[in-house]
Amino acid sequence: MINFINATTIRRSLYIVVLMLAQMTFGQQDSQYTQYMYNTQTINPGYAGSRGMLSLTGLYRSQWVGFNGAPETLNFSFNTPVSERVGIGLSFYSDEIGISKEDNIAADFSYTIPLNDRGTHLAFGLKAGLNILDVDFSKLNPNNPNDPSFQNSNSIEGQVSPVIGAGLYLRHRDRWYLGLSAPNILKTTHYDDVTISAADERMHLYLIGGYVFDLSSSWKFKPAFMLKSVQGSPLAADVSANFWFNEKLTLGTAYRFDSAVSGLLGFQVTNGIMLGYAYDYDLTDIAEYANGSHEFFLRFEIGGRSKGVINPRFF
Incomplete structure (x- = not known):
């Protein structure tokens, strides 16, 4: 989440308004994903290697379609086990919002400890990388371009953290x-x-979980949740319910508290290829100006899994 301080000029005030409108929506701070249950590595490095094979995922999200300057996110990650206990991965996302663009690339490492002989494992994960921020003031469209506050403007280019x-x-x-x-x-x-002026990015804390219920020989039911917390912003909560038919077709719905309701569709094309799509209908006032949000997901996997693990897996 970005907080601005020391505002003294008209240009900076406009910059603040643009970024706040684009980034702040009832608990959204970091990039948000409706299909978070398939995109775990981005927020938790402990997930790296847990699927037991080389796993590559790609996700594209277009939020608030038709709203000028709305968020657009591209996410890519891959992870693989390198031994029974060690997993590694690489994750990348590019988030463009209004006049700002953030690129993030990070390496992921996990170490897994078996807790019992019944298949319970605890993984410890570390993530390390770089964040690159670009802000292009030339995209601003002031009513009076001759205003001295807009003269000699310098864009922020390649600010690395x-x-x-x-x-x-x-x-x-x-x-x-x-x-x-x-x-x-x-x-x-x-x-x-x-x-x-300055913009602060603060630590985000995520809690995720899910459970798979066997309803019949053909149907499985998987509820999942994600809680996201950051200082200075309300707790963000997502809950979802997916139904899995014959380990091929996934149908589901999701709710982002006070923000959006979603429909999810997934199809396991082969044991190694999965396609997913989600549509969000916004429940806030912005629904009057936008046509919902679209999210597309692709997972491609190579290799085999550990003995005793079902193929394919729900998570």
């Missing part, structure tokens, strides 16, 4: 999982020397 994150990921075979993580524990301040 470190990323250090950590996570715990507890799972029991294909039955349930629970994770606690902070993708970046550092508080980073971005400075704008022209307007003498």
